[in-house]
Amino acid sequence: MPRLDSENRAFWTGGAEGELRIMHCNSCDRFFHPPHSVCRHCLSDDVDAKAVAGTGVVDTYTVNYQAWMPDMEVPCVIARVALDDAPEVILTTNIVECDPESVRIGDRVRVTFEQHDEIFMPLFKKDV
């Protein structure tokens, strides 16, 4: 589990309100990830977390069959998801609630959250 700090808290806890929150720079009007207190593009510190739609497309993926940790469910899909309304942001995440073998590059997906105490892991499911 990630350790919460002032930079990443909005990202990891947005799911409590059903929101996927991505850092946005008010100076250059671009999104960036992972969360940071300074814009990765222009180094401005005029940044804040902004809720995005939570929809996107599978950019690439792999199906993992190896249980690396005792409580890991396999097979599972590890994917990179390109967000619709945060054009330069790609999240590394899991695709859940579907047959792992059915996932394809280009699939439309939508965020869903898995709660672990105060952390809400943003995962994605197929948008059908």
Ligand SMILES: [Zn+2]
């Ligand atoms: Zn910027």
